[in-house]
Amino acid sequence: MALVTTTEMFKKAYSGGYAVGAFNVNNMEIIQGITEAAGELKAPVILQVSKGARAYANHNYLVKLVQAAVELNPDIPIALHLDHGDTFELCKSCIDGGFSSVMIDGSSKPYEENIALTRKVVEYAHDHGVVVEGELGTLAGIEDEVNVSAEDSSYTRPEEVEDFVTRTGVDSLAIAIGTSHGAYKFTAAQCTRDADGKLVPPPLRFDILREVEKRLPGFPIVLHGSSSVPQEFVKIINENGGKMPDAVGIPEEQLREAARMAVCKINIDSDLRLAMTACIRKHFCEHPDHFDPRQYLKPGREAIKAMVTHKLINVLGCNGKA
Numbered sequence: 586m587a588l589v590t591t592t593e594m595f596k597k598a599y600s601g602g603y604a605v606g607a608f609n610v611n612n613m614e615i616i617q618g619i620t621e622a623a624g625e626l627k628a629p630v631i632l633q634v635s636k637g638a639r640a641y642a643n644h645n646y647l648v649k650l651v652q653a654a655v656e657l658n659p660d661i662p663i664a665l666h667l668d669h670g671d672t673f674e675l676c677k678s679c680i681d682g683g684f685s686s687v688m689i690d691g692s693s694k695p696y697e698e699n700i701a702l703t704r705k706v707v708e709y710a711h712d713h714g715v716v717v718e719g720e721l722g723t724l725a726g727i728e729d730e731v732n733v734s735a736e737d738s739s740y741t742r743p744e745e746v747e748d749f750v751t752r753t754g755v756d757s758l759a760i761a762i763g764t765s766h767g768a769y770k771f772t773a774a775q776c777t778r779d780a781d782g783k784l785v786p787p788p789l790r791f792d793i794l795r796e797v798e799k800r801l802p803g804f805p806i807v808l809h810g811s812s813s814v815p816q817e818f819v820k821i822i823n824e825n826g827g828k829m830p831d832a833v834g835i836p837e838e839q840l841r842e843a844a845r846m847a848v849c850k851i852n853i854d855s856d857l858r859l860a861m862t863a864c865i866r867k868h869f870c871e872h873p874d875h876f877d878p879r880q881y882l883k884p885g886r887e888a889i890k891a892m893v894t895h896k897l898i899n900v901l902g903c904n905g906k907a
């Protein structure tokens with residue numbers, strides 16, 4: 586199977602009550618860990634590249650690595666997606682350079698400017714067989730070069746979604762219902778504490794999701810910033826020389842619930858970073874004599890694979906759906 590767009594994936598995910606995982610890729614080990622998990626579980630998968638990843642690894646390296654993963658996993662559909670494109674030129678460069686899907690994020694712009702920019706990207710992308718994700722509403726948090734304070738964030742306004750989708754022609758829409766980018770999604774003050782003293786974040790706004798779903802029947806919705814920041818990994822990091830106090834994420838049950846609804850794509854990045862970092866930190870503490878990068882990148886890659894396996898089965902529900 587060659588690289589595919591997300592059109593078929595989303596159609597099946599919508600009717601099947603599950604979501605496809607979109608995982609950020611920055612290097613070979615991450616691409617291998619994700620696609621090995623998806624390949625073994627026969628799950629469709631979206632590999633996404635941010636502007637920061639492209640600056641880090643170079644467009645050509647990432648595209649060729651993803652092509653290798655596609656060749657090695659002929660049984661599963663794989664899409665290559667630009668995460669948070671912020672200009673027409675960046676989207677065009679990815680469309681021309683082999684991506685099958687792009688996001689144009691005009692969510693920080695005034696509504697009409699968001700529409701005009703998104704429309705322009707959609708016209709170019711559709712002419713080239715590429716699909717487009719737009720965004721309405723602004724997530725808080727930090728992800729690579731996207732940095733939005735809690736005060737500047739805003740929930741998606743359901744009354745805007747039909748107009749936005751009709752006038753732009755986007756193929757999917759990212760909405761803001763309380764997820765957030767990064768490993769520090771909420772301050773302690775925004776959370777409550779459970780009996781064990783663990784931080785509990787404010788619940789996702791399912792009322793907004795339901796209203797969007799009602800207004801756009803059958804239309805695929807996307808959730809960004811959907812890591813759960815599993816505390817056992819934060820603990821391993823902190824026990825092995827790391828310092829990540831009060832890192833907190835979105836509970837997995839809430840994401841599973843969203844996946845049963847109109848949400849067809851869920852972006853997970855921080856949890857993969859945490860898994861790899863926890864594993865490598867522990868490895869260094871247990872093997873202070875190791876200096877061959879393969880000695881710690883191999884278990885690091887296994888940690889990515891284990892985390893993705895868990896997400897595909899328990900959060901997204903897309904195992905066996907290839």
Ligand SMILES: [Zn+2]
Nearest residue numbers: 728809810852
């Ligand atoms: Zn995002």
